Amino acid sequence: MMNNGTAAISVRELRVVRGGRAVLDGVTFDVPRGTVTGLLGPSGCGKSTLMRSIVGVQVVASGAVEVMGRLAGAPRLRRSVGYVTQAPSVYRDLTVGENLRYFARVLGARDGDVERVLDEVDLRSNVDIVTGRLSGGQEARVSLAAALLGSPDLLVLDEPTVGLDPVLRRDIWALFARLAESGTTLLVSSHVMDEATRCERLLLMRAGRILADDTPGALLERTGSTDIESAFLDLVEQAERSAA
Amino acid sequence: MNPRITLATAGRVLAQLRHDHRTMALLVAVPCVLMSLLAWIFDGTPMFDRIGAPLLGVFPFVVMFLVTSVATLRERTSGTLERLLTMPMSRLDLLLGYALAFGLLATVQAAVVTTLSVTALGLDVAGPVWLLLVVAVLDALLGMALGLLVSAFAATEFQAVQFMPAFVLPQSLLCGLLVPRDTLDTALRLVSDVLPLSYAVDAMRDITASDTVGPGTWGDLSVVGTAIVVALALGAATLRRRTP
Ligand SMILES: Nc1ncnc2c1ncn2[C@@H]1O[C@H](COP(=O)(O)OP(=O)(O)OP(=O)(O)O)[C@@H](O)[C@H]1O
Ligand SMILES: [Mg+2]
Numbered sequence A: 001m002m003n004n005g006t007a008a009i010s011v012r013e014l015r016v017v018r019g020g021r022a023v024l025d026g027v028t029f030d031v032p033r034g035t036v037t038g039l040l041g042p043s044g045c046g047k048s049t050l051m052r053s054i055v056g057v058q059v060v061a062s063g064a065v066e067v068m069g070r071l072a073g074a075p076r077l078r079r080s081v082g083y084v085t086q087a088p089s090v091y092r093d094l095t096v097g098e099n100l101r102y103f104a105r106v107l108g109a110r111d112g113d114v115e116r117v118l119d120e121v122d123l124r125s126n127v128d129i130v131t132g133r134l135s136g137g138q139e140a141r142v143s144l145a146a147a148l149l150g151s152p153d154l155l156v157l158d159e160p161t162v163g164l165d166p167v168l169r170r171d172i173w174a175l176f177a178r179l180a181e182s183g184t185t186l187l188v189s190s191h192v193m194d195e196a197t198r199c200e201r202l203l204l205m206r207a208g209r210i211l212a213d214d215t216p217g218a219l220l221e222r223t224g225s226t227d228i229e230s231a232f233l234d235l236v237e238q239a240e241r242s243a244a
Numbered sequence B: 001m002n003p004r005i006t007l008a009t010a011g012r013v014l015a016q017l018r019h020d021h022r023t024m025a026l027l028v029a030v031p032c033v034l035m036s037l038l039a040w041i042f043d044g045t046p047m048f049d050r051i052g053a054p055l056l057g058v059f060p061f062v063v064m065f066l067v068t069s070v071a072t073l074r075e076r077t078s079g080t081l082e083r084l085l086t087m088p089m090s091r092l093d094l095l096l097g098y099a100l101a102f103g104l105l106a107t108v109q110a111a112v113v114t115t116l117s118v119t120a121l122g123l124d125v126a127g128p129v130w131l132l133l134v135v136a137v138l139d140a141l142l143g144m145a146l147g148l149l150v151s152a153f154a155a156t157e158f159q160a161v162q163f164m165p166a167f168v169l170p171q172s173l174l175c176g177l178l179v180p181r182d183t184l185d186t187a188l189r190l191v192s193d194v195l196p197l198s199y200a201v202d203a204m205r206d207i208t209a210s211d212t213v214g215p216g217t218w219g220d221l222s223v224v225g226t227a228i229v230v231a232l233a234l235g236a237a238t239l240r241r242r243t244p
Helices: A047-055 A075-079 A096-107 A112-120 A136-148 A166-181 A193-198 A216-223 A228-243 B003-019 B021-041 B047-078 B080-085 B091-118 B129-151 B157-174 B186-194 B196-209 B215-238
Strands: A007-018 A021-032 A036-040 A062-067 A081-084 A154-158 A185-190 A201-206 A209-214
Touching (some): A021 A047, A021 A201, A036 A047, A036 A166, A047 A062, A081 A136, A112 A136, A136 A154, A166 A193, A185 A193, A201 A228, A216 A228, B021 B091, B047 B091, B047 B129, B047 B157, B080 B091, B129 B215, B157 B196, B196 B215
Parallel strands (some): A036 A185, A036 A201, A154 A185
């Protein structure tokens, strides 16, 4: 287990109840700073709920969530945590540029920052287009660009590569790696298992619990599998066997 | 609270409206057409002078109620509200940003409709016309504050639109527009006493009837002002950073 002082995210015994059901139940893990950590698991397992808890917009039943040593959602964190919701959260009736300039002003980021993030998600040529007229993947990238404004220390990205073609996905993952190299911590959710190999660490989730918290290499070794997908299935079987 | 963020938000709301030419045109044209229609229906009778001025206050109230309840519902459901609340944005910034933008819009609307009414349509106003504008803008802000409040209780835009007849029609029926308030049945009179629109209409009527502005008018206006603040405070309470 990581030392709390160095962890970017530290979650202890987190329990979240939504719609009368425990959606997260006893979730505990740490995310070390300056890494790309993948949050993988089947649809409905609680990835988005966990991310909402980390950025401090989820009502939690019990447990503790700390981000860079502060309680999740603390006012001091609001400049240093970038968050991309699963559905693109941008104003569809504004142009790409208007969206980004607005969020930049709210964050107090420099105006030049808008150009920088537009280049990073490869949308510079779309700056004057109304966001609602973009393709799904382009709109998702506007949402991602908004989270990159102000260069936050932690990026919490809920399925940022959905709807992107292989080339763009490769570019976006290269961007994540560059950001991590410069000290940014990234938590990226996905239910596409092949994205796992691009992460330094993996959190595998199932039905509101963490199944595994390790490096991709160690996971493969532990389960004797050749790919993360079969490693995941293996872990699920193990968990079911030990529960039975 | 941060003036930079408040102004950025007002600018963003205005930019959204600017992209929506049809809504802008309807906002100004519909009250003009309705006022003209009324003037025509009551041609040659004193009725237009009696209900014309109060209507100048009812239009912005209804319109801003509708626009705001749908706009805030969109913020809530599109995830932009969630994103903003993870940023260094206070709820007051958001509310004041909306109030500034819609206040400005209401001023334009009221200025056009009032000008048309007192010139081409021959509405007689004994008191100062600028005060009619002030009341119209206050009514708009009241509609905005109530719209914001009810949007918290609507899950869909269909529901939000249904709140219009539920919240706005009873106020319009009891505010003295149809029947003078002092001729109402005691029970109805008491209800109309607690509805803020009644005071706005009283003020409008005083301004049209007498060329001096008495303490009664200022009293009515301060009731409307208080109602705006109370509704905004309740609306702010419904903007939660953490949701279930
Ligand atoms: N607003 C809500 N109210 C009640 N229950 C909810 C709500 N949102 C999600 N849930 C439930 O919480 C559980 C976890 O949802 P969550 O969105 O966190 O899953 P996820 O892992 O992100 O799934 P996906 O990969 O499909 O995005 C689901 O079973 C879902 O039914
Ligand atoms: Mg999800």
